[in-house]
Amino acid sequence: MTYIPTTARTGPRAGVAAADVTPMDVAARGPLLLLLGSGIVWLVLSGVLGLITSIQLHSPHFLANCSFLTYGRAEAMRETAFVYGWAANAGLALAIWILGRLGGNPLRGLNWLFGGAAAWNTAVFVGVIGIAIGDLTSFSLFQMPRYAQPFMVVAYGAIAIAGILAWMGRRTDGTYAAQWYALAALFLFPWLSTIGQYVLLWAPSRGVVQNVAADWYAQGVWTLWLAPLGLAAAYYVIPKITGKVLANYDAAPLGFWALIFVGAWTGGRHLIGGPVPAWIVTVAVVASVVLLVHYLIVFLNLRSAWGVPSTALGFIRFGVVAYLLGGAIDAVTAFRSVALETQFTLFDVALQQLALYGGLSMMFFGAIYFMVPRLTGTGWASSGLAVAHRFLVTIGVIVLVVTLAVAGWSEGADLLNAQTPFADIVDHAKLPLLIHSGAQFVLLLGNLLLLANFLQTIRTSVVADVIALNPIGTSEVSAT
Amino acid sequence: MKNGPLLFLGLFAALSISWGAIVLGTHAQIGALTPYYDDTEGASFPKRGSGLAAQGEREYIALGCVACHTQQVRRPGFGVDDLRGWGDRQSVARDYIFQFRPQLGSLRLGPDLANFGDRKPNPPDADELYKLLYAGTPAHPSYRFLFDRRRVVGERSLVALNLTNELAPGRGYEVVPSSKAESLVAYLLSLKNGYTYPEAQPAAAPAPEKKAGASSEKAAPAATKAPATEPSPETEKSNPRGKRPEQAVPAAAPDENKKQTK
Numbered sequence: 001m002t003y004i005p006t007t008a009r010t011g012p013r014a015g016v017a018a019a020d021v022t023p024m025d026v027a028a029r030g031p032l033l034l035l036l037g038s039g040i041v042w043l044v045l046s047g048v049l050g051l052i053t054s055i056q057l058h059s060p061h062f063l064a065n066c067s068f069l070t071y072g073r074a075e076a077m078r079e080t081a082f083v084y085g086w087a088a089n090a091g092l093a094l095a096i097w098i099l100g101r102l103g104g105n106p107l108r109g110l111n112w113l114f115g116g117a118a119a120w121n122t123a124v125f126v127g128v129i130g131i132a133i134g135d136l137t138s139f140s141l142f143q144m145p146r147y148a149q150p151f152m153v154v155a156y157g158a159i160a161i162a163g164i165l166a167w168m169g170r171r172t173d174g175t176y177a178a179q180w181y182a183l184a185a186l187f188l189f190p191w192l193s194t195i196g197q198y199v200l201l202w203a204p205s206r207g208v209v210q211n212v213a214a215d216w217y218a219q220g221v222w223t224l225w226l227a228p229l230g231l232a233a234a235y236y237v238i239p240k241i242t243g244k245v246l247a248n249y250d251a252a253p254l255g256f257w258a259l260i261f262v263g264a265w266t267g268g269r270h271l272i273g274g275p276v277p278a279w280i281v282t283v284a285v286v287a288s289v290v291l292l293v294h295y296l297i298v299f300l301n302l303r304s305a306w307g308v309p310s311t312a313l314g315f316i317r318f319g320v321v322a323y324l325l326g327g328a329i330d331a332v333t334a335f336r337s338v339a340l341e342t343q344f345t346l347f348d349v350a351l352q353q354l355a356l357y358g359g360l361s362m363m364f365f366g367a368i369y370f371m372v373p374r375l376t377g378t379g380w381a382s383s384g385l386a387v388a389h390r391f392l393v394t395i396g397v398i399v400l401v402v403t404l405a406v407a408g409w410s411e412g413a414d415l416l417n418a419q420t421p422f423a424d425i426v427d428h429a430k431l432p433l434l435i436h437s438g439a440q441f442v443l444l445l446g447n448l449l450l451l452a453n454f455l456q457t458i459r460t461s462v463v464a465d466v467i468a469l470n471p472i473g474t475s476e477v478s479a480t
Numbered sequence: 481m482k483n484g485p486l487l488f489l490g491l492f493a494a495l496s497i498s499w500g501a502i503v504l505g506t507h508a509q510i511g512a513l514t515p516y517y518d519d520t521e522g523a524s525f526p527k528r529g530s531g532l533a534a535q536g537e538r539e540y541i542a543l544g545c546v547a548c549h550t551q552q553v554r555r556p557g558f559g560v561d562d563l564r565g566w567g568d569r570q571s572v573a574r575d576y577i578f579q580f581r582p583q584l585g586s587l588r589l590g591p592d593l594a595n596f597g598d599r600k601p602n603p604p605d606a607d608e609l610y611k612l613l614y615a616g617t618p619a620h621p622s623y624r625f626l627f628d629r630r631r632v633v634g635e636r637s638l639v640a641l642n643l644t645n646e647l648a649p650g651r652g653y654e655v656v657p658s659s660k661a662e663s664l665v666a667y668l669l670s671l672k673n674g675y676t677y678p679e680a681q682p683a684a685a686p687a688p689e690k691k692a693g694a695s696s697e698k699a700a701p702a703a704t705k706a707p708a709t710e711p712s713p714e715t716e717k718s719n720p721r722g723k724r725p726e727q728a729v730p731a732a733a734p735d736e737n738k739k740q741t742k
Contacts, residue, residue: 056621057589064621071621072544134542138581167484180487187491195499205511207576211584212506216498224495260491264498270586273554275571277509280502340559344550344588415588418563422590423619 021377027106028097029375031113033458035093035159036368038121040451042085047444049078054440058426058433068132076136076143077128082356083141083221084124084152089117090364091229095182096163097371098236102179104171109162116158123151139200139214141221146201153190160186177252177301178236181228184260188224192217208275215267222355223263230323230360231298233367234316238305241313241370248300255297262291269334272343288334295327311386315366318394322358326351341416346429347408354401357443365393365450372457378464381456385449392446399439403432510573516677525675528578529667536667537580539660543623550585551594553673565600566592567673572680575673590620597672609665610641610657626661629653
């Protein structure tokens with residue numbers, strides 16, 4: 001395989017050293033950028049929905065007469081677009097790219113990847129429309145209707161083939177933490193999803209067994225699928241940029257297995273005081289504390305990210321802090337005496353946003369800023385947009401999480417006072433919820449900048465390709 | 481970790497064990513719960529809802545009501561659900577066995593609805609609910625798409641809403657609930673957990689007090705109020721520990737029954 005165009009294209013404006021773009025990247029460019037691009041589009045869509053639901057939180061009558069956008073449906077759509085649209089697409093693109101690079105061979109199964117990406121996004125789109133017309137399942141992180149979900153497993157399988165082939169055909173004997181996490185995510189989601197669909201949609205269990213299963217699934221989506229995707233990105237990008245081996249790398253396997261084995265057991269903390277067997281809650285409380293081992297090791301490993309100036313690392317540092325903070329607060333709120341206050345309030349939502357936006361998405365952003373120039377062979381179209389994106393998203397996430405936590409705390413205190421009517425509870429939290437809408441707007445704005453920058457970069461890369469392939473037409477193309 | 485198959489097996493084992501324990505374990509424990517037959521009542525509980533209520537349950541799910549309303553009452557002494565009039569006892573798994581998809585929920589932006597049909601101090605009626613759904617309140621959205629505004633032909637419909645002032649539909653018009661609204665309201669009114677199952681009896685009295693004493697400062701008021709609402713003296717007498725629940729329940733049931741028929 002020749003890759004002259006790549007080297008030819010890395011002109012003076014490119015942000016990447018020519019040697020850093022490998023044939024693996026060139027071959028996989030199309031399908032991976034498709035995944036990534038659809039992910040960013042979903043992120044913007046979920047931002048629009050997030051803005052709507054955040055307004056509905058303090059002004060319940062906003063768009064209330066539109067049956068497609070009741071708070072319940074809009075929130076389900078936002079969550080689905082965010083997790084299955086943005087996080088899944090971007091995470092898969094990163095995981096497969098990382099497996100390919102660390103495997104040392106060009107990616108294979110790219111037609112499967114392309115078809116799978118198209119099918120996955122179609123399924124998510126059908127699922128979101130299904131939620132809008134009222135076919136939502138009502139289970140958190142599992143809202144898509146029954147007619148969309150089976151296709152997602154098939155599409156996911158098709159996408160994952162490329163990653164599995166890259167792992168099977170790896171050249172090196174040893175493996176890296178980034179590979180374990182990426183591979184775990186590729187394998188575990190289809191199993192999780194199949195089980196979840198079976199016990200919740202196709203052969204529903206009786207009564208609250210469904211809720212226990214749904215909780216186990218939702219926790220699995222985070223600890224067995226999304227968190228590994230984010231960590232794979234962080235474990236790969238940090239040593240690449242710093243050029244150093246991760247600190248305390250020997251402990252990484254323990255951190256990995258702690259997450260994989262203990263993570264799924266922590267879901268029951270959301271059922272404290274609920275109509276379920278008490279052991280589920282007790283086990284979850286214990287597991288939440290045991291899981292601190294994982295967070296400790298991640299901290300020890302990823303503290304290597306500090307000390308080197310870089311946009312990509314800046315995102316990842318933020319992501320690591322948010323991830324660790326989220327894990328620690330999860331363990332604290334798992335205790336019954338704390339849960340008494342925080343359970344059923346927006347504080348739980350704040351924690352979820354801290355994990356999904358502050359932790360996962362920020363790690364993804366960092367890795368995307370690292371990956372895209374290597375895939376396209378050109379630097380990012382605008383460093384100004386990248387800086388603005390980082391600024392807006394950082395501010396947005398912090399304000400988002402803090403306002404939700406403050407609103408949740410005030411709500412929790414009010415709920416425990418039997419004399420406070422609900423109209424007052426909403427009223428007391430009005431100020432933080434208004435600011436929360438502002439944060440959603442800032443995040444939407446930031447992510448629009450990312451989308452614009454991404455599309456501009458692709459365009460530059462395509463134009464450069466055309467120039468490289470058609471030397472005759474150079475003048476016309478560059479004139480445009 | 482050079483061994484690929486071992487990594488694969490580890491992943492498989494991790495998922496299988498947690499699934500086996502949590503999902504299958506719960507299923508084995510409470511997956512085959514049957515209604516509880518009470519000899520004195522000559523009836524079994526929970527009661528199956530009407531067909532209309534079952535339709536309303538689907539509507540409740542479809543609208544996403546669960547995003548703001550839980551349907552799980554916490555036990556007296558753990559939170560103030562009882563003082564808010566949401567239910568005198570903790571919700572138990574048996575309450576949900578006839579539900580198509582239990583709407584436990586995880587966020588309380590609105591009141592808990594597990595026992596909504598028996599809400600204290602005054603249970604809701606259909607007119608009140610229609611009006612709430614149509615007009616909303618400062619804390620609740622108005623869902624007018626659940627209603628039809630139509631011209632009055634002949635006599636005014638019996639189910640038309642009595643709306644006044646700015647809500648009035650205009651001369652010659654009336655607002656009637658759609659079939660969706662009717663089933664939704666029937667469902668909401670059918671949400672009653674009046675019957676106290678043996679497993680829903682409060683545990684031995686010291687337990688909640690010790691719990692509340694150990695918990696945070698904010699829980700303290702709840703703890704001081706809790707003993708007043710706990711029916712401990714009678715319950716202790718009628719349901720002594722170690723006695724078979726089948727024998728114990730009838731003694732506690734008649735008083736619960738009164739609440740239910742109210």
